[in-house]
Amino acid sequence: MKKIFFTVGPSQLYPTVEEHIAKVLQTDLFSMSHRSAEFSEMYFELEQTLRSLLEIPSTHSIFFINSGTEAMEITLRNCVEKNSFHISSGAFGKRFLQSAKEVGKQPETFGIDIANIVSLDTINIPKKAELICLTQTDTSVGMAIPVEEIHQLKKKYPDKLVAVDTVASMPYVNLNYALLDSVFFSVQKGFGLPAGLGIMIVSPHALEKANYLQKKGYDIGTHHNFPTLKAFADKKQTPETPNLLELYLLGKVAKDIEKVGIEILRKITDEKAKKLYRLVERCDGFAPVIVNKKYQAPTVIVAKFVKDNFENLKQWEKETGFIVGEGYGANKETQIRIANFLAHTEKDVETLANMLCRL
């Protein structure tokens, strides 16, 4: 019997994925040349579907890369001459900060205290910061920054670039891309796809910055720098031989999501999130890690065990076939993380909540 995965990524597959893969096996997709007209048609259709699903304006470019972690490196190389500013609530915000150091930038950071969260507009962002880096939803702690706070940044700092890691919240998160310069995500979380593809949505302002840095002789990367990615994207190609299967599947699943309606799925996600937060707030065995409701991530619910329940949980998983995520890093055995993605049905969330409450 197949298990039901509430892990935070890789997670439960979107229900149509296996059917799409089975169909691919009847075709020649795996042997298709990435320089063929056929490939460019598939690429064009995928791009159109993503633009329509996520309401990405035509001003912004879409790039296909390999992971969210890679997107951090690309963003920093292409958007920063010297100074980036990182607002971080957990491990993935810290990873973004570390990448800035590794590529030789001079980052500064504001660490959000998750026990006492402040809104973005109270954070003092240095004048010299060229790029503001945010993790919209940090999977390690289950904290989400409300999109309204993110959208305000551009109004307050029109000259700064804004980069947003939405790895744990896309396509649930509903962003105004006109106010953002580099938004990136991967597909093994909210889209319910196999792992192995990253997507970047990049503004003209960010592209200009990359061109400026390249002219000044900065190292903006090789095949995955913005100008090269843009030149290939304009031809509906990728610089290197890409993960064709993933591009195909993303196009198909994005269409499947559109058929149901992304707004409907976002509402259902909100309903499921309510149920899951009720579980961790009301059941004796758990307490939520993020207490301030405004900042509780709808897509990743993180809770600590009130008593030592790790072994019981493992036993329960074996018996039920439901699998939830372990705590991040050092919290492996003291916390649980429950994903709430499009692939998680209301019925399964209900069952999970009821069963876990009795743990």
Add this chain to the structure above:
Amino acid sequence: MKKIFFTVGPSQLYPTVEEHIAKVLQTDLFSMSHRSAEFSEMYFELEQTLRSLLEIPSTHSIFFINSGTEAMEITLRNCVEKNSFHISSGAFGKRFLQSAKEVGKQPETFGIDIANIVSLDTINIPKKAELICLTQTDTSVGMAIPVEEIHQLKKKYPDKLVAVDTVASMPYVNLNYALLDSVFFSVQKGFGLPAGLGIMIVSPHALEKANYLQKKGYDIGTHHNFPTLKAFADKKQTPETPNLLELYLLGKVAKDIEKVGIEILRKITDEKAKKLYRLVERCDGFAPVIVNKKYQAPTVIVAKFVKDNFENLKQWEKETGFIVGEGYGANKETQIRIANFLAHTEKDVETLANMLCRL
């Protein structure tokens, strides 16, 4: 009806791939956590299989990345302080050179004249060069550097690092890794797998150099620098969420290849290569691009049309279901490229050669 792909990559799938994918659909592989013990077991097994298949010594590390193009960038950042030296016969050698410039190194180059090929030992390699970069088989022109010439480099230049792009020749090419520092390839060519995975085989000497460069404050990359890749490889993990399907398939196909015997498959490849070179040498319609037999790539046969036959070829492909590669770049309509990988059967090579000769 499915076509038969003699294109140079993506190409014909290894015959067992579709069966392996169909089996994966019965499992929970796509939802497997990349931080689980289960994943590390799969990783360990894959690593062992590759070591055994390719005779990779235990001194050398194996890293899983995303593409051959990415491997060039990683190699240059991690093995070069200032000077690399590039021996190039075609477009992929040039790509390696361009990457060196893009990451701010000072590369020098020797361009092999494919009409008058000289052996490696006659090339004057500057004293200051820290890394010698080679494209063992360049898919754009179908030229291969004999492995014996490559192995001699380390004896002549024991202090220099040697990097070899084997994207178009692995696992046919039989290397002595003890004499090499960064060997890289992807899986959509010789292994007959779907595209989306790169592999690097890295020496202790190269790792030391990366550590030295990192300590000196050089930008060696972020999640895919050698020290980070090594730290995760030691845990049998990857730094980011990887392409799980590809790792799984590579492990399975490498085992399938071992069952048949890599030496047998290499001999069959040689036999098929003879047939294909006979085709392009003896048939009126073609002439080989590489005339010197010593440097003719066994895995990629490139020929020019003697008369304008591009449209005839396209018509022939439609009628027969056989697809060959077009010429590279500007040679798209004036040359053909025929792949000769493990997935190409002797029977299909025979049929192809007979039919093409009548074009």
